[in-house]
Amino acid sequence: MAVDKNKLDEEACSLRFYKIILSWDYLRLLKESDRKNHKKDKGDDDTTTGLKKAKNSYKDVEDYIATFEPLLFEEVKAQIVQGKKDDEEETQWMKAVTVGCSEIDGFHFPMISSSDAESISQNDLLLLSNKEFGKGKRLPTAYAFALVEDRRPDKIRLRMYLSGEVKQLSTEETEACPRLLNMRPLVTENAKLLHVLKICSLSTIAREYVALRSVSSLPFKDLILSATESNHTTEDHAWKISRPLKEFLESNHNKSQLDAINAGLSRKTFVLIQGPPGTGKTQTILGLLSAILHATPARVHSNRGNLSVVKRGPELSMADKYNHWGKASPWLAGINPLDQEMPIDGDDGFFPTSGNELKPEVVNSSRKYRVRVLVCAPSNSALDEIVLRILNTGIRDENDRAYSPKIVRIGLKAHHSVQAVSMDYLVEQRLSGMDSQTGDRQKQGGPLKDKDSIRGSILDEAVIVFSTLSFSASPVFSKLNRGFDVVIIDEAAQAVEPSTLVPLSNGCKQVFLVGDPVQLPATVISPIAGNFGYCVSLFERLQRGGYPVQMLKTQYRMHPEIRNFPSREFYKEALEDGPDVEEQTKRSWHEYRCFGPFCFFDIHEGKESQPSGSGSWQNVDEVEFVLAMYHKLVSRYPELKSSSRLAIISPYRHQVKLLRQKFRETFGVESDKVVDINTVDGFQGREKDVAIFSCVRASKDKGIGFVADFRRMNVGITRARSSVLVVGSASTLRRGDKHWQNLVDSAEQRNALYKVSKPYDEFFSQENLKLMEVEAMHDKPEAPPEDMDVEVPVDGTAVEADPVQPEENDWGDAGEEGGYDED
Numbered sequence: 001m002a003v004d005k006n007k008l009d010e011e012a013c014s015l016r017f018y019k020i021i022l023s024w025d026y027l028r029l030l031k032e033s034d035r036k037n038h039k040k041d042k043g044d045d046d047t048t049t050g051l052k053k054a055k056n057s058y059k060d061v062e063d064y065i066a067t068f069e070p071l072l073f074e075e076v077k078a079q080i081v082q083g084k085k086d087d088e089e090e091t092q093w094m095k096a097v098t099v100g101c102s103e104i105d106g107f108h109f110p111m112i113s114s115s116d117a118e119s120i121s122q123n124d125l126l127l128l129s130n131k132e133f134g135k136g137k138r139l140p141t142a143y144a145f146a147l148v149e150d151r152r153p154d155k156i157r158l159r160m161y162l163s164g165e166v167k168q169l170s171t172e173e174t175e176a177c178p179r180l181l182n183m184r185p186l187v188t189e190n191a192k193l194l195h196v197l198k199i200c201s202l203s204t205i206a207r208e209y210v211a212l213r214s215v216s217s218l219p220f221k222d223l224i225l226s227a228t229e230s231n232h233t234t235e236d237h238a239w240k241i242s243r244p245l246k247e248f249l250e251s252n253h254n255k256s257q258l259d260a261i262n263a264g265l266s267r268k269t270f271v272l273i274q275g276p277p278g279t280g281k282t283q284t285i286l287g288l289l290s291a292i293l294h295a296t297p298a299r300v301h302s303n304r305g306n307l308s309v310v311k312r313g314p315e316l317s318m319a320d321k322y323n324h325w326g327k328a329s330p331w332l333a334g335i336n337p338l339d340q341e342m343p344i345d346g347d348d349g350f351f352p353t354s355g356n357e358l359k360p361e362v363v364n365s366s367r368k369y370r371v372r373v374l375v376c377a378p379s380n381s382a383l384d385e386i387v388l389r390i391l392n393t394g395i396r397d398e399n400d401r402a403y404s405p406k407i408v409r410i411g412l413k414a415h416h417s418v419q420a421v422s423m424d425y426l427v428e429q430r431l432s433g434m435d436s437q438t439g440d441r442q443k444q445g446g447p448l449k450d451k452d453s454i455r456g457s458i459l460d461e462a463v464i465v466f467s468t469l470s471f472s473a474s475p476v477f478s479k480l481n482r483g484f485d486v487v488i489i490d491e492a493a494q495a496v497e498p499s500t501l502v503p504l505s506n507g508c509k510q511v512f513l514v515g516d517p518v519q520l521p522a523t524v525i526s527p528i529a530g531n532f533g534y535c536v537s538l539f540e541r542l543q544r545g546g547y548p549v550q551m552l553k554t555q556y557r558m559h560p561e562i563r564n565f566p567s568r569e570f571y572k573e574a575l576e577d578g579p580d581v582e583e584q585t586k587r588s589w590h591e592y593r594c595f596g597p598f599c600f601f602d603i604h605e606g607k608e609s610q611p612s613g614s615g616s617w618q619n620v621d622e623v624e625f626v627l628a629m630y631h632k633l634v635s636r637y638p639e640l641k642s643s644s645r646l647a648i649i650s651p652y653r654h655q656v657k658l659l660r661q662k663f664r665e666t667f668g669v670e671s672d673k674v675v676d677i678n679t680v681d682g683f684q685g686r687e688k689d690v691a692i693f694s695c696v697r698a699s700k701d702k703g704i705g706f707v708a709d710f711r712r713m714n715v716g717i718t719r720a721r722s723s724v725l726v727v728g729s730a731s732t733l734r735r736g737d738k739h740w741q742n743l744v745d746s747a748e749q750r751n752a753l754y755k756v757s758k759p760y761d762e763f764f765s766q767e768n769l770k771l772m773e774v775e776a777m778h779d780k781p782e783a784p785p786e787d788m789d790v791e792v793p794v795d796g797t798a799v800e801a802d803p804v805q806p807e808e809n810d811w812g813d814a815g816e817e818g819g820y821d822e823d
């Protein structure tokens with residue numbers, strides 16, 4: 001196998017990880033977590049916990065691991081405790097019986113059998129005990145964690161560590177404890193009854209741990225540690241693309257996008273691309289793929305075809321050409337480029353891609369080597385968005401022909417729209433011997449291979465492999481005959497640093513991190529690890545350390561009046577609008593000033609409340625106002641009655657729940673078809689025509705919680721193309737945070753701050769709307785009467801109410817979605 005991995009080291013890392021975690025005392029973790037929640041940890045270095053604050057740069061590998069390892073373990077503890085919190089109401093104890101046990105290298109491997117363990121999967125962390133315990137029950141005398149090593153239909157093989165609890169990370173020194181000793185006879189003797197509780201899955205974090213501990217063998221280790229650009233690229237290393245492809249890229253990408261693509265062609269080893277909302281990150285990734293898959297070393301002189309034509313005197317000798325290929329692509333060392341030559345006519349026996357009309361690539365015989373790319377993202381949805389774009393539009397070859405590249409999407413939960421290129425589907429196709437595009441029997445013929453070797457050959461043939469960050473450590477990659485040359489990580493600012501290291505362990509020569517640290521970061525469960533800087537992405541750390549960033553500056557999404565505020569507040573005024581954006585985002589509802597493009601509604605009488613036992617907040621008054629505004633909007637502009645066009649966003653999960661419930665009650669059962677209600681976190685990366693944003697916090701004296709996180713604010717207010725309508729308490733928000741103060745001030749200066757009093761439906765009465773007609777703005781407004789209950793910024797006059805009535809029964813219930821609550 002050519003992939004540069006030290007399997008033994010990886011195994012040693014995994015064993016250390018499991019030994020430490022499996023030795024922990026579950027009940028003590030729960031107690032500690034209660035204590036930690038009461039003690040506000042500010043994230044200063046702490047000698048008692050061994051936690052160190054994450055820094056911008058590290059002096060060596062030891063320093064790096066000594067910082068990140070304890071933080072990662074802190075996060076594991078939080079995941080374990082959260083598993084308990086989530087299931088508190090219905091703790092699902094299962095019963096199991098021991099059916100065998102072995103002992104290797106200090107670990108016990110009991111085999112258990114259980115009839116009610118369907119929900120248990122490989123890599124799950126379980127708690128085993130001699131008795132059920134929970135609220136009001138006596139504590140057990142024997143309990144320990146166990147990892148699911150192997151899940152078979154009738155049996156489960158577990159890994160346990162019963163020698164004692166690891167007290168010191170550095171020495172792995174253990175301390176004997178009775179609860180572990182008491183577990184031994186329970187797992188080593190047959191037919192013992194065990195009580196089993198599923199805690200959480202360790203798959204992802206275990207892979208992150210291994211990547212973290214392997215940092216010394218990762219490509220660009222020094223750059224990762226120091227956060228400084230170590231390589232000085234010379235023209236020897238640069239790549240060039242053909243004129244037709246260059247012309248295509250120039251006509252389809254703006255200057256900042258081209259700069260990012262050119263940074264890639266200059267062979268800079270680490271390229272950071274920051275993509276503020278709507279600036280074409282995905283478009284840039286597609287351009288990059290076209291460029292890097294069809295580039296040739298700048299110094300290779302070629303008169304043939306459409307390859308890069310860099311005239312540098314006489315034709316180079318064969319030896320010189322090899323030499324230049326070698327310099328521009330050092331990983332080719334030892335390989336004769338001609339051995340890598342692709343077959344002519346595009347027939348290199350690869351699987352079909354999409355069902356679209358795009359053809360497979362016709363490989364030019366003069367191309368001697370093709371780069372292989374791994375594209376990753378933290379989430380399945382972000383990944384599938386790129387896969388889908390490639391399936392729909394293809395990428396361009398050196399002759400500027402669009403084609404379907406050979407791609408495979410590995411991992412679980414692929415969206416149905418990208419099934420045609422998912423590994424499982426392709427394996428099935430191969431097994432059935434059919435080519436899904438042509439319906440022909442496979443050309444290769446011969447006996448059908450087993451699934452594993454089919455997976456291996458699909459991976460080897462693929463030019464672009466798509467995987468989530470976590471899945472890129474899957475054992476399927478160990479089947480690769482050749483590693484990846486380039487790794488592109490999308491949404492890289494939404495990943496904790498160790499997870500960004502995972503795909504790098506497949507070996508690569510160039511890395512692109514694409515993301516935006518000014519939008520939401522990765523979700524870190526442990527507030528302590530978060531405070532110590534565990535939630536800072538590698539992208540953000542490198543940027544903070546002064547590493548150069550290619551910033552995409554032209555936005556194509558938002559009306560300029562929406563773009564203006566986030567550009568000033570978060571991007572140093574760098575954002576500009578693409579041509580015609582204003583024209584394209586102008587809508588009929590802009591005839592009323594209160595419907596956008598960017599308004600703030602001050603619900604000054606609103607009250608926040610915290611439903612008991614939850615860390616989340618709601619504001620019933622804001623819900624009432626949102627219903628009134630929504631009703632008016634869709635009755636006047638029925639085209640907005642579509643969940644693809646209108647969003648209601650709130651930072652708080654409870655507010656989202658309440659909004660969904662009220663929409664259901666008011667408008668009927670199918671509101672999810674006509675309106676998309678979700679948390680800010682659930683909306684990152686998405687866009688709508690109109691977004692109503694409910695801020696919730698309305699205390700006279702308390703703060704505004706995580707609403708003050710400017711990244712949450714940025715995402716919340718940049719989802720809309722035509723109108724963003726912010727609903728909140730102006731005084732609370734102004735007092736709570738500088739950015740919010742600026743937002744409310746900005747609305748006031750633009751004459752778009754509306755102070756709204758109850759009853760809310762009167763705000764949208766015919767008379768008030770008339771006063772808010774854009775033309776009416778030019779007339780001198782009359783002052784509202786003193787006792788007016790409805791106020792509009794310049795000229796509000798309350799007339800009769802326009803009560804909200806259910807219009808028609810075509811609404812629906814939106815399913816409860818994730819989100820992220822503060823505690």
Ligand SMILES: Nc1ncnc2c1ncn2[C@@H]1O[C@H](COP(=O)(O)OP(=O)(O)OP(=O)(O)O)[C@@H](O)[C@H]1O
Pocket residue numbers: 252253254257275276277278279280281282283284556557578685686687
């Ligand atoms: N150079 C360009 N010229 C014209 N339109 C462009 C250009 N780049 C991107 N766009 C358009 O801008 C919109 C957003 O592009 P894209 O989906 O690539 O952005 P994104 O940055 O991935 O979005 P998000 O901010 O949601 O992650 C798309 O409609 C795309 O066609």
